[in-house]
Amino acid sequence: MNIREKAAEKDLVLTVDMYGCPNRCRHCWLGHMPNRKMEDGADEWIVDCFRPYFKRISFYSWLREPDFCDDYRERWQRDIALSVQKVPERYELASFWRIVRDPEYVPFLKEVGVKAVQLTFFGLEETTDRFVGRTGAFRELLQATKLLAANGIAPRWQAFLYEENKEEIVELLKLSEELHLRERCRGFGAEFRFFVHTGSCDGENRKQYDIWIRKENIPEALIPFYSGYESLLTERECCERLRGDTMHWVHHNGKEIVLLISNTCDVFFNFTHMTREWKIGNLKTDDREELIRRVVEEDIPALNLAGKVTLGELAARYGNPESDRAFHLNDYKDYLLNRYLEDVCS
Structure with missing residues (x-):
């Protein structure tokens, strides 16, 4: 089967950093990138790079x-028009930066069928502002919460939990109760969700390893709200499970391939952070047929190297068997693999 035949069997999702981000969040697994508006026509040109190979985009x-x-209404319609035999989804994502600045934005979200919007906190005001990277972010999140609920869209609060903010997250939970968010959402037939986790230890969040929450220090009040708590391990337990493991930790795409494309046209899989060892290629400088081959055959440095080292070797080299930091096992495997890749690719 040739490359075009293999590509035709896959669904393709293209996510492109066309406009940037107002925040510089310390948890961002993608990593920080400079904001740069891509040139007019870049969207259509990017889709056209893949259109001859993939039937559904x-x-x-x-x-x-x-x-x-600013032209988010037209932009959404253009995203739909550029897609091929598929329609992009809204998910539970929106810009809280825009919610509090544009009175037409929340009505737009309702028009396109958004039922809930995720809002990310890191504690109370000072801590959230510091982790988001913008003064005023916490107050904007609270204002966005009220505006969403007033328009029949359920806010969904996620909180990132570290050693330094664990007591603040308890206070944040209390604040959600004081604001009667569950009752307000029930009033229009929706559910308010509050959940906590650490996120994956890659991208900017990798820099938070030193303040990573210890499992034993997770406040009891937060355990019912901890996403996947029943499968949460300590780093020590992760190391024990991986000791002597002869398997390799190699990511693969299924029926759907999701590509992350930077504002300079670098292309990555949606596996982990966007660093050079995970780079597939560049749409502007690489041969197009060769880049598509790498996408379809998953032929990139990170994945090739991952197939040459076992999980047991990764744990022995990079794991800390004395640590009680809290991890889900697959996230910990990613952390170990990225430590290894940084060493061998440096």
């Missing part, structure tokens, strides 16, 4: 922040 003009452009 979903196009998204954002990678980090949805609707971070």
Whole structure:
């Protein structure tokens, strides 16, 4: 089977950093990138790069922040028009930056069928502002919460939990109760969700390893709200499980391939952070047929190297068997693999 035949069997999702992001969040697994508006026509040119190979393409003009452009209504319609035999989805994502600045934005979200919007907190005001990278972010999140609920869209609060903010997250939970968010959402037939987690230890969040929450230090009040708590392990337990494991940790795409495309046209899989060892190629400088081959055959440095080292070797080299930091096992495997890739590719 040739490359075109293999590609034709896959669904393709293109997510492109066309406009940037107003925030510089310390948890961002993608990593920080400079904001740069891509040139007019870049969207159609990018889709045309893949159109001869893939029969079904979903196009998204954002990678980090949805609707971070003034003509977001037209932009959404253009994303739909550029997609091929598929329609992009809204998910539960929106720009809280725009919610509090544009009175027409929340009505637009309702028009396109958004039922809930995720809002990300890191504690109370000072801590959230610091982790988002913008003064005023916490107050904007609260204002966005009220505006969404007033328009029949359920806010969904996610909180990132670290050692330094664990007590603040308890206070944040209390604040959600004081604001009667569950009752307000029930009033229009929806559900308010509050959940906590650490996120994956890659991208900017990798830099938070030193303040990573210890499992034993997770406040009892937060355990019912911890996403996947029943499968949460300590780093020590992860190391024990992986000791002597002869398997390789190699990511693969299924029926759907999701590509992350930077504002300079570098292309990555949606596996982990966007670093050079995970780079597939560049749409402007690489041969197009060769780049498509790498996409379809998953032929990139990171995946090739991942097949040459076992999980047991990764744990022995990079794991900390004395640590009680909290991880889900697959996230920990990613952390170990990225440590290894940084060493061998440096």
